Amino acid sequence: MRVKTMRRIPYLNFSALAALAVLAGCGCGNNAGTTDTGTTGTTTTTGTTAGTTGTTAAKRPMPTAPGNTAGDKIILGMVASLNGDLKPWGEDCKKGGELAMEEFKKANPNGIGGKPVQLVVSDSNSAAEQGKSAAEKLISDGSLAIIGEVASGITAQIANAAFEKGIPVVAVGATRTDLTDIGANVFRVCYTDDFQGPVMAKFAYEELGKKRVGLITDQKQPYSTGLSNSFRDFFVKLGGTVVDEEFYNSKDTQFSGQLTNLKAKQPDVIFMSGYFTETGPLARQAREQGIGKDVELLGGDGWDSSEILTTGGDAILGSFFCNHYNNKETRPEVGAFLNKWKAKYHSEPGTTMGALGYDATMMTLEALKTAASLDSKALRDSIDNVENFPGVSGKITLKGMGGNPHKRALVVKLTKQGQAFAKAYEWEQVIPTSGGPSTTSTTQSQ
Amino acid sequence: MTIALHLVAGVEFNTLPQQLVNGVLLGAIYALIALGYTMVYGVLRLINFAHGEVYMLGAYVALFTSYFLGFRPDQYPTGSTVANLLIMLLASMVVCSLVGVAIERFAYRPMRGHSRIASLITAIGVSLLLQYGGALFLPTSPPPSISEKVNPYYGQSKTFALAKPSPALAQEAEKLRPATESAKASYQAWLSTHPDANEFELPADGKALKTTAQDTERKYQDAKHKLDTGGVNLIIQTGQAVMLIATVVLMGILTYLVLFTKAGRAMRAVAHAFDSAALMGVNVNSIVTFTFVLGSALAGAGAMMTATFLGTPLSTFYGLAPGVKAFVAAVLGGIGNIPGAVLGGLLMGLAENTVVWLGYSNYRDAIAFIVLIIVLLFKPGGLMGSSKVEKV
Numbered sequence: 104m105r106v107k108t109m110r111r112i113p114y115l116n117f118s119a120l121a122a123l124a125v126l127a128g129c130g131c132g133n134n135a136g137t138t139d140t141g142t143t144g145t146t147t148t149t150g151t152t153a154g155t156t157g158t159t160a161a162k163r164p165m166p167t168a169p170g171n172t173a174g175d176k177i178i179l180g181m182v183a184s185l186n187g188d189l190k191p192w193g194e195d196c197k198k199g200g201e202l203a204m205e206e207f208k209k210a211n212p213n214g215i216g217g218k219p220v221q222l223v224v225s226d227s228n229s230a231a232e233q234g235k236s237a238a239e240k241l242i243s244d245g246s247l248a249i250i251g252e253v254a255s256g257i258t259a260q261i262a263n264a265a266f267e268k269g270i271p272v273v274a275v276g277a278t279r280t281d282l283t284d285i286g287a288n289v290f291r292v293c294y295t296d297d298f299q300g301p302v303m304a305k306f307a308y309e310e311l312g313k314k315r316v317g318l319i320t321d322q323k324q325p326y327s328t329g330l331s332n333s334f335r336d337f338f339v340k341l342g343g344t345v346v347d348e349e350f351y352n353s354k355d356t357q358f359s360g361q362l363t364n365l366k367a368k369q370p371d372v373i374f375m376s377g378y379f380t381e382t383g384p385l386a387r388q389a390r391e392q393g394i395g396k397d398v399e400l401l402g403g404d405g406w407d408s409s410e411i412l413t414t415g416g417d418a419i420l421g422s423f424f425c426n427h428y429n430n431k432e433t434r435p436e437v438g439a440f441l442n443k444w445k446a447k448y449h450s451e452p453g454t455t456m457g458a459l460g461y462d463a464t465m466m467t468l469e470a471l472k473t474a475a476s477l478d479s480k481a482l483r484d485s486i487d488n489v490e491n492f493p494g495v496s497g498k499i500t501l502k503g504m505g506g507n508p509h510k511r512a513l514v515v516k517l518t519k520q521g522q523a524f525a526k527a528y529e530w531e532q533v534i535p536t537s538g539g540p541s542t543t544s545t546t547q548s549q
Numbered sequence: 550m551t552i553a554l555h556l557v558a559g560v561e562f563n564t565l566p567q568q569l570v571n572g573v574l575l576g577a578i579y580a581l582i583a584l585g586y587t588m589v590y591g592v593l594r595l596i597n598f599a600h601g602e603v604y605m606l607g608a609y610v611a612l613f614t615s616y617f618l619g620f621r622p623d624q625y626p627t628g629s630t631v632a633n634l635l636i637m638l639l640a641s642m643v644v645c646s647l648v649g650v651a652i653e654r655f656a657y658r659p660m661r662g663h664s665r666i667a668s669l670i671t672a673i674g675v676s677l678l679l680q681y682g683g684a685l686f687l688p689t690s691p692p693p694s695i696s697e698k699v700n701p702y703y704g705q706s707k708t709f710a711l712a713k714p715s716p717a718l719a720q721e722a723e724k725l726r727p728a729t730e731s732a733k734a735s736y737q738a739w740l741s742t743h744p745d746a747n748e749f750e751l752p753a754d755g756k757a758l759k760t761t762a763q764d765t766e767r768k769y770q771d772a773k774h775k776l777d778t779g780g781v782n783l784i785i786q787t788g789q790a791v792m793l794i795a796t797v798v799l800m801g802i803l804t805y806l807v808l809f810t811k812a813g814r815a816m817r818a819v820a821h822a823f824d825s826a827a828l829m830g831v832n833v834n835s836i837v838t839f840t841f842v843l844g845s846a847l848a849g850a851g852a853m854m855t856a857t858f859l860g861t862p863l864s865t866f867y868g869l870a871p872g873v874k875a876f877v878a879a880v881l882g883g884i885g886n887i888p889g890a891v892l893g894g895l896l897m898g899l900a901e902n903t904v905v906w907l908g909y910s911n912y913r914d915a916i917a918f919i920v921l922i923i924v925l926l927f928k929p930g931g932l933m934g935s936s937k938v939e940k941v
Contacts, residue, residue: 188864190690229690310749312763315771322911350911354870356861357578359571359789360905360913367561369774371767380692384860387697391704391786393777397770410691413622414862416698514749526749 162284163505168269170479171245177220177477179467180241182251182261183460187229188380191408192253192456196275197224199460200250202447207468215472222464227257235260242268247471247479248486250463253456255279255326262289271483273463276427276456278404279326280333283506290486292463292499294510294530296326299403299425300333300376302512302528306423307372307401308341310514310526317370318348319361319385321377330376330403346370351381358385362392373398378405383414390418399423407455409521419517426513428458428496429524440495455496462494560907563781566711568906569899574789576898577796581851582875583882583890584803585649585844591820591885592840594665595657598672601872602679603649603845607641607852608863609687614640615699615857625698633699637857638795641849649845650838658834683865692862700857702787714779722772729762729769736762788858799850800891803843807887812839820885877921883934892932896920 181200184193204222214220225241227234234257238249242264248271252258258277265272266286274282274291278299283289307313316338321327335345347368349361362385365373373389375382386400400422407426411419430441430451440461444452452458466489471477474485492499497511509530515522582604589597614637619626656675660668697703736758740746746755807813818826819836827833855871856863874897882893897917904916924932 186690188690188692306749312760312767314767349905350913352870352914354866356855356859356871357575359574360568360902361910363564363567363571364561364905364908364910367564367778369771369778371770371774380862383694383862387860391706391788393706393708393784397766408691410694410862413696414692414694414860416696416703416860418697526747 163287163289164266165287166266166269166483168267170269170271170483171242171247172479173218173247173477174245175218177215177218177471178241178244178246179220179222179464179471180238180244180246180249181222181224181460181464182227182234182237182241182249182257183224184229184234184253184257185224185226187227189229189253191410192276192454193227193229195452195454195457196251196253196460198444198448199452199457199462200224200464202443203461203464203468205447206443207465211472216477218477220468220471227252229254229257231257231260234258235264238264242270246270247477247482248273248467250460250467251275252277253459255282258282258289259285262286265289268479269483270479271486273467273486275459275463276404280329280507287487287506288483290501290506292466292494292496292508292510293404293427293459294512295507296329296403297333298510298530298533299512300330300335301337301533302514303374303401303403303423303425304334304338304341304343305528305533306514306526307374307399308338308343311372311399311423313372313399314343315346315369315371316343317346317365317368317373319358319365319373319375319377320348320350321353321381322350323353324377326403326405327376327378330405331374334374334376351377351385353378353381355381356384358388359392362389362394365389366392366394371398372401374401376403376405379408379411379414382406383411383416383419386415386418386422396421404455406517407522409453412517412519412521415517420519422517423514423525424517426455426515426522427510428455429513429515429522431522431524432513432527436493436495458495462492462496462499466492466494466499561778563712563778564906566781566783568902570783570785572899572902573895574793574898575902576878576895577793578851578855578894579871579875579878579897580891580894581796581799581847582871583878583894584800584887585848586876586879587882587884587887587890588816588840588844590879591887592816592823592837593657593661593668595668596672596876596884597652597657597844598669598872599652599656599675599679600844600848601868601875602676602683602865603645603652603868604848604852604871605679605683605863605865605868606648607645607849608856608867610641610644610849611637611853611856612693612695612863615695618699620696620699622693622696625696627698629699629701631701634701634791634857637699638850638853641853642846643849645845645849645852646842649841649848653837653841658837680865680869687863687865689864692864694860694862695857697860700788702791702858705787706784707787707790709783709785710780711783712781714776718772718776718779722769722776725765725769725772729765732758732762732765792854792858795850795854799847803847803887806843812836816840874917877917880931881921881924883928883931886931886933889931889933896932 183197184190185197200222223241223246225237227237234252238261241249249261249265250273252261252274253276255277258274259282262272262285266288271288276293277291278293278296280295280297283291307316318331318335320331339345347365347370349365351358351361375385382402402424404426406424440458441451444457467486469492470485470489471482474481487501489499489501499508499510501508511527511529513527514525516525585600586597589595618633618636652675656671657668660671739755739758743755751759807816815831815836816839818831819833855861878893878897879890881896882889900916900920901913904912
């Protein structure tokens with residue numbers, strides 16, 4: 104039925120207007136995009152081959168700038184996402200950092216070398232550009248090192264700014280593999296994506312006994328594409344098959360088309376490498392499409408938010424994902440950390456970034472204590488020599504690692520009460536290392 | 550060559566009916582939002598870029614209404630009724646209408662006498678204001694979402710068997726069942742004698758039982774999946790069916806209002822010739838307000854339904870992507886033309902799902918713009934629009 108209701112006089116050039124609309128859209132979207140936006144030319148695609156981190160030294164140029172020297176007091180800067188999409192992670196990171204600082208001050212009342220130490224926290228607003236300017240401000244204020252950020256995209260910008268000034272960066276939760284290639288000033292206290300992909304693949308194949316995987320990837324996020332690739336490579340190496348890979352874009356709302364395809368390929372497990380914001384609706388819609396509970400949903404540390412239980416509802420319960428740390432672990436470090444946290448904040452950390460922020464700050468402080476002199480360059484060398492640092496989230500060794508510690512990873516299960524501990528994997532259990540110092544795998548839980 | 554092979558290999562023909570239904574459902578929502586763009590354009594010759602933000606606010610209103618009804622993140626009442634959904638729908642539509650009217654009154658009306666580009670920039674300004682300003686007042690972090698518990702239809706679906714799988718497949722699955730059950734039972738028995746065992750850190754004997762249970766279970770599940778996909782099934786989720794029916798009803802009401810009421814006739818007159826209509830005694834301002842009420846209410850309804858039935862987390866950028874897609878749908882159908890917007894929306898929904906069906910879900914967003922470019926090349930006014938060039 105063609106109802107002639109309105110006469111319309113077309114505007115001069117519709118295509119131009121359409122283009123304008125798209126441009127307007129993109130302009131806003133970029134600021135909203137929180138992670139992995141705007142990385143540098145030096146960082147190319149996410150590495151998919153596992154276990155190559157020890158040999159990337161050639162890609163890590165040494166900064167030539169002199170960096171900062173401590174004045175009357177020693178300033179350490181932290182950039183955290185205190186507002187915006189990553190707020191829950193950023194807030195925990197800040198709390199963890201401040202807890203570590205308080206504890207360090209208690210243990211070292213005279214500071215380091217007679218100088219008091221101070222932690223200055225600055226907000227990145229979950230945006231890469233603002234993170235960069237926050238870091239630049241901290242550096243010009245005399246910060247010896249920058250601790251942060253929780254996401255790779257923001258960290259990449261901070262790392263670039265810090266490289267020019269010769270300031271070391273200790274990333275908290277940035278897992279993108281090629282991040283440390285930016286320069287020899289970049290370190291992290293978390294594992295990389297080419298570890299958590301294999302961990303989940305091994306778990307799915309060996310513990311869940313699944314052989315046919317379907318992948319769902321957020322093609323807008325380099326984090327997600329990299330993670331899907333590392334999962335796929337390892338799963339295939341173990342002997343499994345990848346029956347299908349479907350794509351979506353961050354902020355998509357309707358996934359029925361992709362899920363219909365996926366269901367037709369009969370996977371017995373589905374790996375969703377994106378962030379929790381899309382994973383929740385994906386899980387809901389998957390179950391509504393009739394993908395039964397016997398097909399488990401798996402993911403990476405992008406799922407780590409209590410909000411996933413609201414967005415996913417009952418559909419997401421019983422799923423597994425890879426995380427850095429879990430409140431319910433029985434290792435003594437975790438218990439001690441939780442007691443300190445509860446005494447200060449009267450609650451448990453909601454995300455894993457509390458523990459990682461604590462570890463990053465504590466490790467930097469300890470490295471500062473053993474540094475040859477109180478300046479950025481000596482601190483960088485000292486961080487580069489960290490061996491067997493007993494972090495809450497596991498042992499951290501940076502010596503000879505090119506900035507990427509061989510951390511342990513946890514697989515956790517989503518239950519109504521939150522994240523339940525399922526299994527811990529040491530690096531060597533998943534990826535047999537040939538070179539580099541091996542961390543002792545004595546930490547075991549349950 | 551390889552592309553062609555992939556094309557054939559990746560396609561599952563028995564999912565086509567399902568994908569077409571998916572496409573219609575997706576397109577119906579695009580159409581609902583596109584109607585707002587097209588009506589405002591028809592009357593004011595203005596592209597209301599803030600329309601996507603009205604949609605965003607509608608989703609938030611639905612969220613707050615669901616909180617008000619007791620479905621807060623920390624506590625859910627058990628069971629929900631259709632009345633809850635209707636209350637949320639009405640709240641979203643009413644608030645969106647008010648917001649739409651306010652935007653027109655305070656942002657667009659003062660610019661009406663000025664050049665069209667000034668109005669356009671104002672529209673973009675309002676859009677940005679709501680996106681970034683809204684973040685000051687609305688909860689965005691962590692992004693909240695409407696609980697699925699508010700949806701009484703959640704998880705319900707009706708399966709229509711368009712073609713039955715061969716009975717041999719059913720027999721095969723049935724044959725595997727006893728072995729699966731006995732393997733499972735022996736693993737469960739082992740677990741009950743070892744209550745402290747962690748499922749994922751088992752000693753060798755438990756692990757062997759678990760592996761056997763998993764291996765037999767997998768064979769059984771594979772057979773069952775084969776049975777599921779052996780025929781052609783059409784799964785209609787009740788929630789999506791409700792969404793589609795609601796959309797059709799709303800469009801019916803809109804058609805009635807535009808075609809058979811006095812205000813509708815006045816609206817068409819204003820769209821036909823703005824100044825002449827004013828000279829003939831049509832109260833142009835109230836007609837423009839009426840247009841914004843209709844368009845914004847439809848956006849509110851669309852937002853409430855997507856936010857509730859699809860479970861997407863909300864942010865102040867929630868309306869951005871649907872807004873752009875719906876705008877493309879409006880242009881595709883011929884902006885200013887009401888049936889055109891519906892046609893454009895449906896076409897885009899179908900195009901997107903067809904691409905996904907072909908196994909190219911990574912080009913899902915691109916296809917919308919490819920279709921747009923192709924249509925505009927041959928019909929610059931859009932599918933149902935006139936291609937008269939405007940005199941400036």
